[in-house]
Amino acid sequence: MTIEEVDVTIIGAGAAGLSAAGEAARMGARVVLVDDNQHPGGQYFRQPSPQNYKCKSLVSEKDRHRFVQLLKGIDTPLVRYCPGTTVWDIHDQFTIGLADGERSRRIRSAAIVISAGARDHVYPFPGWTLPGVITAGGSQNLIKGMGIAPAAPVVVAGNGPLLLVAAANLVSVGVEVAAVVEASNRPWNIVRHAAKLIHGGSNLGLAIKYLKILYKSKIPFLRGYGVIAAYGSECLSAVDVAPIIRNGKFERSQARRITAKTMVTGMGLTPSLELPRLLGLKETSMPLRGGPNIITNEKMMSSVFGVFVAGDGSSIGGVELSLVEGRIAGINAAIHAGIGASESMQLSLTRDLSAHRRLCKFRSGLERVFMNNVDWYDLLTPETIICRCEDVTWGKLHKCKEKGLITPLQLKAATRIGMGRCQGRNCLGTLAALTSHEGDDPTKEQEMPRTRPPARPILLSELLHEQLPPPELPDDPHLPRQQD
Amino acid sequence: MDLPKVADIVIIGAGISGLSVALPIAKAGLSVAVLDKNEPWSDASGANAGTLSIQVKRAEVLSLIYESIERWKRMPEDYGIEVGFGQPGGIRVATTEAEYNQLEKSVEVQKNKGIDVRMLNREAVRQLGPWLGPNVMAGSLCLYDSYSNPLVAGNAMVAGARKLGGVIAGGNRVSEIRRNAMSDIDRFSIKTVSGDTIHASHVVNAAGAWAGEISSMLGVKLPMEVDVNMLTVTEPSPPIFNRVVTHVGGILSLKQLPNGTCLIGGGWQGRGSVSSGTKNIDYERFLHNMRVAADVIPKIRDLHILRTWAGFEAVAPDALPIMGQLGEDDHVWTLGCARGGYSLAPALGARLAEMILNPSKRDTLLQFSPQRFAP
Known part of the structure; x- marks a missing residue:
């Protein structure tokens, strides 16, 4: 072999x-x-x-x-x-x-x-698992990769530059967008961080193009708002939006309902x-x-x-x-x-390094523009699902907490959160945030479940093709094994 | 979690052994604290397929096995906890002539020890397990073979012990055990790395792969060796097979749990060491494990593997349980067992609890006493 x-x-x-x-x-x-x-x-x-x-x-x-x-x-x-x-x-x-x-x-x-x-960063909120609620990345895939337009009207909600891209692309392919709901509300940060943003190069042109598309289409643009719940019997029919107040909480008394068949949620990306x-x-x-x-x-x-x-x-x-x-x-x-x-490679490396520094400046400027202090986890109700694979709700996690099970590892063992098909790809980020949110010492680094092979699920049959030397089996399977 | 200042009995190690002692002791009304340097159930207990198979046990422990499986079964009644117990019966397969002969011999030994087990020829084994692969040429059947789901049993036992007033405290590594000779109720001071101290009149060393280390703190040498067991779980699937399946020659333990996932184990060795703290999958042995599994039950080929993991398991040189008084002091005890530790722990734990509580029971099960390793 x-x-x-x-x-x-x-x-x-x-x-x-x-x-x-x-x-x-x-x-x-x-x-x-x-x-x-x-x-x-x-x-x-x-x-x-x-x-x-x-x-x-x-x-x-x-x-x-x-x-x-x-x-x-x-x-x-x-x-x-x-x-x-x-x-x-x-x-x-x-x-x-x-x-x-x-x-x-x-x-x-x-x-x-x-x-x-x-991948898309997903925050759970009431109704987020309804068919019709998709991520910004998912919406981009539908439009760009498959040529499928999501069912209209669409509400695009969340935070960050990807939201604008997703909304503008929907408009470009002729999908009716009912509203764009952006959590941050600090337009003056564009001016304040202009010195950094100027390094964006072609990014700037693109941003202006997207904003123009949205401006021309006259789509309601709600700044400082967030979706607090999604509704529908079999699939999405409406969302509730509410303004975000100073302390990052939602002002529910001012909530209003928007009819939507699709909600595109864009909370940014996570590596x-x-x-x-x-x-x-x-x-x-x-x-x-x-x-x-x-x-x-x-x-x-x-x-x-x-x-x-x-x-x-x-x-x-x-x-x-x-x-x-x-x-x-x-x-x-x-x-x-x-x-x-070679010398020419060294030279191109030097050029890349200075481009890298410039783009990093732009990035930190852009981050300031979209910065917010929204307490998304304030939206959770006991019925809100945190882990879709194993149907673990916020209420279930909360009950464990009352029994003294508070760390990610304890909650995983107690509820099977993160143990399903996706192995926590979608929920462990939320779990980490929720446990540090809840713990008495938020600065303390918490131990997360380890990633073990396979990094992605593989078919058992795929493993049977590799030719291997015959295994060395112990003479007496009961006795201690030889370690490497 | 805050540690108590005093406990009648301090158990070091919150795996299957430590918790199996803690439950009867707490039920008897004594105060018990179980310390573990990691989360409870982190090593051998968690990296365990949960097979309660009578057929793969050594002859020396068969006298305890019925009792232990009965105790597993009775956990809901005894302690009000659900440990994912099932008793579907087990088939142990042979795929070669040599394995067939070995199986016959082993069935004979088990019968002589009073175990209800019987040989099945090719037709009979296929009738009971139509899902078995064509290479399976014979098998043996024991209807008492069972399983307990290790992914739920750990939490259940911790919760059960807590309900009885026990303190189960993960994240507490013991750094020092001091004997206070003059006192009876405050015989030992057990110090943890984080600076807490518990005073106790009995200490139980149930530290698994770290049992040697703890023994040294008590001034006794315990020659333990350490395995690194690997385990694999598949995605959930509609029912494929309905028995606990083990193998005479190949290393295998295989079962499908009520949630549809298949647990594949048997004791293939991963890579790592207690000293470095690493416990990783060995690529080739993992592949061998999957190959043996797919050879015995071909249909599991079509399942996705979701996760593998590994854990340390302590093994005595003769691979028998270690249970009883540790050294000269009849307030120091130990319990550990590989090659069936998960199956046998409830019985061994209950017997050790009896020994601790009742001096008249202390001359039983001497064949498992750690004294056999005394120099």
Whole structure:
């Protein structure tokens, strides 16, 4: 049994992954680019599958061109692109278990770039599990990837720049948007942080374009409001919105109802943490950047030697930052694998580093604009579901708390929260927030359930294809076993 | 959780062993505090498939096994707790000629010890388990084989002990045990890393993989070795099989729980050590474990694996239970058991509680006494 050896394995073929793969290959590294999507591009460069595409394309000319360039970068014999493939295990320095839905295999890699992107941050609120309530990322996928328009009227609600993108894209494809509900209400912050925002480059043009679309369409734009509940018998029929007062609570007496068949909830993104947590990469909490962020140095290397993390999978920053971080990580991962950097590569690395600094300034400006102190958890009722896989409600968690079970690990054992099909991908963030919210010492770092292989569920049959030497079985199965 | 200043009995280790002693002692009305350096149920008890199989036990412990399974079954009546107990009966399979011979021998031994178990030929085993794979050539059946869901039993036992007034305190690593020779009620001062002290008249070492460490604090050498057991759980599925399944040759324990998930274990070894604190999955052994499982019940191939995990298990050199007075002092006790510890703990725990409470019971089960390792 031979295990394929490569220089750099890149996990995720979105903006960061594609640019990392291109740069590593340009250095001469043998690259494996793994992506669990069937097509490259990730969320931002998502391409419609032609057979079911009905809406007009939302990809700008500039992005189309950039995407073609990225694909050219990986169109070399040095890059092996594996679509529809999941990384389910990483152990040692580094053996990687890959599964493609049919079979599992292992490769060995000198360096790893994790560019696994982000997912929508979801806050539970009464009615959030009703059919018709979707995330901003989900709405973008429907429009961009499948050409499906969500049922109108649509209420777009939440906080952050992604909300504007989702709303503008809905308008662009002709969907009736009943209202845009944004929690933050600090328009003067645009002026206050203009010095930072000015570094946004092409981001600024895009923001103005989206705002123009919304302004022209005359859609009611509620600033300083939030959705407090969603209603409907079988699927969504209306939402209640209420203003947010100074202390971050909702003024329920002023709530009003808006008819909606779809609610798009955009609370920002949060990095995909399965692989970083499987590897035990050090994290830091960045509430304005999606919560738990992976700590990286200027090479984009994490706390584990040889593991690089780039793009939204490390810290939420958007496509421009992802492209730059991907390039920096790709070059450094190739260097880590023992490949020397030419002078021109060194030069391009220097350019990328200064672009990175500029974009980080823009990001912190943008974060200030959308900053808020909303107490979203104030919306929870005893019936509100926290963990969808195991049907764990806020009331159930609260009962455990009364019995003295307060830590995430205790609550997991007591209620099965996070133990279902999604293994906590959607609810552990909420659980972490709720337990620190409730605990007597909010600064104390709480121990979260560990991520164990498989990082994503895999079919047992996939594991049966790998050829293995016969196992060494103990002569007497009762006696203590030999340890490695 | 605040620790009490005084307890009649302090138990170190809140796994299956420690809690099995705590429950009868608390029920007898004594004050008991169980300390664990991690959350309760963190290691061998949690990384356990929960199989209460009579057929895979060593002959030396068969005398206790009926009693122990009966105690598992009676937990709702005895302590008002639901431990996810089921008694579907178990099939132990053989897939080769050599395994067949081994199985026959083992069934003979079990019968001689009074266990109700019988051989099944290829046709009979398939009739009972039409879901078994074609490589299964024979099996043995014991209708008393059971399971208790380790994912619920831990919390249930903790809750049961608390209801009886016991203190179960995770996150309390013991740093020092001091003997106060002059006093009877305050015989021991047990200090934790966080600086708390409990005074107790009895100490029970039920620390599993850390039992050796705790014994040293008490001045007794206990030669324990440590395994790293791996376990795997699948997504829920409609019923595929309805028995507890074990294997003569391959290492396997397999069951489908009422929520539809399948627990796959058997004792394949992960990687790690107590000293480094790491307990990880071994890739190849994990694959072997899945292969044996799919060979015995082919239909589980179509299930997704959701999670694997691993935990430390302490094993005595002869792999028999360790139970009884530890060293010279009849106020110091120990309980631990690998290779069936989960099945046997309720019986061993109850017997140890009797020994502690009643000096006339102290000359029983001497074959499991830690004195057998005394130099």
